[in-house]
Amino acid sequence: MIEAPFVFETGAASDTGRVRNHNEDSFLALPDAGVWLVADGMGGYAGGSLAAEQVLHTAKSSLEHYSPAEEAPEKMLEASMLEAHTMIRASRFINEKEPHSTAVMLLLQPGRLTWGHCGDSRMYRFHGRDLVSRTVDHSYVEHLVSVGKVTPEEALTHPNRNVLMTSLGGIDEPRIDFGGTNEQVGGDSFVLCSDGLWAYFGEVEMGLMVAGNTARKACEIMIDEARRRARGAGDNVSLAVIKLIDLPAPKPSPSSFRN
Numbered sequence: 279m280i281e282a283p284f285v286f287e288t289g290a291a292s293d294t295g296r297v298r299n300h301n302e303d304s305f306l307a308l309p310d311a312g313v314w315l316v317a318d319g320m321g322g323y324a325g326g327s328l329a330a331e332q333v334l335h336t337a338k339s340s341l342e343h344y345s346p347a348e349e350a351p352e353k354m355l356e357a358s359m360l361e362a363h364t365m366i367r368a369s370r371f372i373n374e375k376e377p378h379s380t381a382v383m384l385l386l387q388p389g390r391l392t393w394g395h396c397g398d399s400r401m402y403r404f405h406g407r408d409l410v411s412r413t414v415d416h417s418y419v420e421h422l423v424s425v426g427k428v429t430p431e432e433a434l435t436h437p438n439r440n441v442l443m444t445s446l447g448g449i450d451e452p453r454i455d456f457g458g459t460n461e462q463v464g465g466d467s468f469v470l471c472s473d474g475l476w477a478y479f480g481e482v483e484m485g486l487m488v489a490g491n492t493a494r495k496a497c498e499i500m501i502d503e504a505r506r507r508a509r510g511a512g513d514n515v516s517l518a519v520i521k522l523i524d525l526p527a528p529k530p531s532p533s534s535f536r537n
Contacts, residue, residue, distance in 0.1 A: 285522075286309070286520055286522050286523060287493045287521050287523065288309050288314070288494075288520045289492070289493035289494030289495070290518035290519070291305075291517060292305055292516040293501050293504075293516075294514055301327065301514045302318065302320060302329075303317065303330060303514040304317045304319070304327075304331055304333065304334050305334075305518055311341055313386075314383070314384045314518040315384070315470070316381070316382050316517065317329075317331075317380060317381045317399065317472075317516075318330065318380040318397070318398075318399050318472040318473065318474070318514070319333075319377065320379065321376055321377030321378060321447075325376070329366045329379040332362050332366050332379070333359070333362040336358050336359075337358045337362075339358075339361070340354055340358035340361065341354070346387060351385050351390065352456045354385070355383055355385065355392065355456065356454055356456075358383070359383070359396055359446055359452065362446050363447055363451075363452050366378060366446055378445040378447035378448050379445060379446045380398055380399040380442070380472070381394075381395060381396050381399060381446055382394075382396075382399040382401050382413060382471075384518075386520070391460075391462060392457070393456065394454055395413045395455060396416060396454045397417075397446070398415040398416065398473050399473065400413050400469075400476050401457075401468060401470050402469040403467070404466065404468075405465050405466050406465050407485040407490075408485060418441040418443060419436045419441070439477075440473065464522050464524025465524070466521075466522045467489070467493075467519065467520065467521045469484065469488060469517060469518070470517060470518045471515070472513075472516045472517070473513070474504065474515030474516070475500060475517050478507045479500065487499055488519060497518075497519055
């Protein structure tokens with residue numbers, strides 16, 4: 279159970295979309311354990327769904343064996359994703375296509391927030407409506423942006439924007455990047471989402487939607503709007519929203535005024 283000088287509210291949701299008749303996204307929301315995860319599987323009807331589910335399964339297993347006093351949070355996240363990678367690779371023999379998955383995972387602990395990701399599922403951190411940071415996709419287009427070949431605006435419509443440079447279950451060892459902060463500030467919000475969501479929203483607009491609504495309502499609004507903007511061509515979409523809220527300062531007791 280999380281113990282901290284603030285409370286948090288959270289919401290999570292997933293939608294199949296209109297292009298596919300199955301959902302290859304999965305999300306995990308365990309508020310009592312302080313864990314949220316979004317995975318976007320790929321690899322056909324069975325392969326993609328099972329790959330994403332495998333990411334969730336290994337996350338639960340790693341969490342059960344995690345001892346914060348003995349293991350750094352980054353190590354737990356890394357072990358979870360590497361185990362998922364191994365299990366997805368093993369499942370290739372029973373699937374019609376090569377399954378793989380992205381993953382983004384957030385761990386909230388007293389005095390510490392840690393996240394890790396592989397692929398192009400993202401985590402955004404906002405304070406109020408302002409973007410503080412976001413994860414950088416492991417994609418070909420993000421590489422082009424980093425070397426100045428295309429602008430962030432051009433990347434949104436680039437024909438190769440969905441080409442990944444690493445994933446869980448891929449041929450090569452996955453690249454997993456981590457981030458974290460010791461600052462837990464009331465007014466901070468975190469959005470974990472698959473590309474079926476972030477493809478339709480700029481950072482400013484997303485920040486406004488999250489800041490202006492409860493976590494659960496923000497999930498509903500963004501999924502509905504993503505579906506509308508997709509005009510019948512939307513992919514699977516999954517997201518989780520976590521909002522940190524300051525606890526009110528305790529009122530001084532009458533005895534505190536006595537001399």
